[in-house]
Amino acid sequence: MERTLAWDDGAIIAVDQTMLPFHYRTVRLITVNEVVDAIGRLVIRGAPALGAAGALGVALSARLHSANGALDRAAVRADAEQIAGTRPTAVNLAWGVERALACLSAGAEAVLVEAMNMLDEDEQVNRVAAGRAADYLLEVCDRRPLRVLTHCNTGRLATVAVGTALGAIKELAARGQLEEVLVGETRPLLQGSRLTTWELAEAGLQHRLMVDSAGPAAIAAGMVDCVVVGADRIAANSDVANKIGTYSLALAASRAGVPFVVVAPESTQDLLLARGADIVVEERSPQEVTHLSGQPVAPAGTAVFNPAFDVTPADLVTAIVTERRLIIPATAG
Ligand code: MRU
Secondary structure (H helix, E strand, O other), rough: OOOOEEEEOOEEEOOOOOOOOOOOOEEEEOOHHHHHHHHOOOOOOOOHHHHHHHHHHHHHHHHHHOOOEEEEEEEEEEHHHHHHOOOOOOOOHHHHHHHOOOOOOHHHHHHHHHHHHHHHHHHHHHHHHHHHHHHOOOOOOOOOOEEEEOOOOOOHHOOOOOOHHHHHHHHHHHHOOOOEEEEOOOOOOOOHHHHHHHHHHHHOOOEEEEOHHHHHHHHHOOOOOOEEEEOOOOOOOEEEEOOOOOHHHHHHHHHHHHEEEEEEEHHHHHHHOHHHHHHHOOOOOOOHHHHHHEOOOOOOOOOOOOOOEEEEEEHHOOOOOOOOOOOOOOOOO
């Protein structure tokens, strides 16, 4: 399957991202509870993919709550609320759910049409943003070809297709301008080591995996021409929420004078939030930190702090590239 998400005869088909890199399998989701579970367990993950999944989830609910030409809108709204609440940080999820819900009065088929349009749009906007980001990186970085550091997974798996930051990196490669990608493993769920390396290998691109704490050291050592990441929510002042570990990369990049560039669709902007401090950061299960592949790696009962995201202040962000514009935060250093 080329796309990460699809619709097939009353079911959502999704690449199971928990199985990669060892198995490329799809799951077939036929109930709203299955959709909620898939989002919660990161079977489906990455902000743009969550937006599309949210919309498809509402389409599924609308179909399940339609009978004899009547649609139980209250039941669909309750499902929608449950889906949107599953992961609070990536604004795309609530955005996708809301956009699909806006079609509810026109019936279940209209909701599905809107969700499918969103899948097409996601692929299109990522392609445009990736191209614009590649142009910008070649403008602000002198060295050729580029050595890029990225974090988490922002590729085709995190979107419907193409990817955001990783889409831009692949675009650099397509232009013959990529030397190497340094990939942070992305503890605790290892989206970097499991998914990004898999995508880079699939694309045949030179890359090295490192522990997350090696990122700032690599930047300080002059091994990196630019840091390119995605985003889960961008506040009105351009503070950026992204995978935990992003902030330390931005600090190191700022200190070293290395461009720190965010690639994200407009749907990741949350203009209702004035600043990053207002972003709700999802905290996940302690087990994700105390265990590795089911085996304990900390004494039983160890207390845990497990935020899934951090917020990088706008003054550390060189630029945010979307499908529509280049945002240079006013206070960028
Ligand atoms: O917890 P995840 O894997 O959903 O987090 C994903 C990220 O933080 C990505 O960097 C972000 O969604 C941008 S994806 C194009």
